[in-house]
Amino acid sequence: MEPALFTEAATLIAKTAENDGGFHPPSILEFFPPVVLFEGTPFALTRITLIQIFATVALILIFWLGTRRMKLVPGRFQSIVEMGLDFVRNGIAHDLLGRKDGNRFLPILTTIFFMILFMNLTGIVPGLQVAGTAIIAVPLLLAIISYVTFIYAGLKKSPKKFLRNSFAPSGIPVFLVWFVAILEFISTFLIRPVTLTLRLLMNMMVGHLMLVLFFSATWFFFFTAGGLWSLLGAGTLAFGFAFTVFEILVAVLQAYIFAILTAVYIQLAIAEEH
Template identity: 65%
Template sequence: MILADSGFSGPSINEFFPPALLFAGTPFEINRVTVIRLVATLAVILVFGLGTWRLKLVPGRWQSIIEFGLDFVRVNIAEDLLGKKDGRRFLPLLTTIFFMVLFFNLTSIVPGLNLAGSSVIGVPLVLAIASYVAFIYAGIRHSPAGFFRNALFPPGVPWPLYIIVTPIEVISTFLIRPVTLILRLMMNMVVGHLLLVLFFSGTEWFLFEAPGLFKLFGIGTMVFAFAFTLMEILVGVLQAYIFALLTGVYIQLAVAETH
């Protein structure tokens, strides 16, 4: 009751749909989320541009960090799942997905931004479409005639059971995969943002507006705010890894299904 009577307002889902800043009502509308995405994109370009500028045989500290990140994706995702040949072919896609998701996720903890660029459906949707197209492309490239046949009509299944198996394969393979990629990334970042806003705004209210001893609750909410900030970093990194990893898994399954 104290929070309600004091006018304290918790986080709202409306924060993910801010008012337009420029070009309102047009396809080129720019709002806070768009600005955050532009900042994240610029950050990716600057980090990799500066990190790979004037490459040296003996890398410096910044070049070593960039090479470590690139090697992490190459070794632990691309080549580990797809082997050297296919891993090299799809490495640009997997690297782009990993670092794009990573930078867009981490804007949620940057002061002044405080919102993940991947917390609104546009970015997760685009990345899921890229992952889906790569999955289809890999399957068709390896077996133009047999990819869809093997995916929808698995060998060894008695033909009457295809009445049940084929619709299940259509839903699980071609519909659920991109949807789960979208929802997993977006909802993790939405929930993370709401929790951070709740604890930080709660800390501010308890410390500066709460009456009497209720101010002590601000210490607890501050601790939780710090803990959830660390967790948000961990979740942001894990979601980048999981998105790129699942893209690699789907490509590997597309290739395996053709053998």
């Protein structure tokens, strides 16, 4: 496509946006929606808060229905639920922590994985179309829970060794202990929870903005610009559907990464050298 056509398209989009002609590019303000219920009270709810509640209720309902009448020969629905639970149990907990410690921390790892998964998937559900993890409250809360669990596991296993090895690993020259202790504190107790939070948050925010961009542009090219611009609309529509499939992969992957990193941190806390 010629550069002039790109310039013409950009000009047309800009003029339409100014005149409210149909094209509404994504904005960061979408993650700060107005209050829709109980405004002015401590229980004020926004659209994203309602989506988070919906995802939580759906998660509880699915697991309740899938486990309330367990059968020796499971039906299709029970089998799907059991496959999900076995994935976390065998693929994350037992694989990294062993059977004994894996079973100890299995409830929290399972909760983290499925809570993130369900809230991530709301980003591609028609009518919801924003992930419950796309605002910082949920990723930050889960990162705090992950780190409280990590510290608890280490202190429970061996308080003195955990603290000593966390701040001053063995083999460090005496004159460098204070410097290494500062670096280890920043790396282990500050940077790790921040990266856990931001990795999940940024992936979900960017995914939402990209989907809004593709489908808003599709609407604009089809119903406002018209003519030959509809060809571009077909392209943005195809990209939108392809990116939706990609977002499903990202939703699962981010839930897996968060849960497996939590398990890795617990494993480091309870390792024999601690």
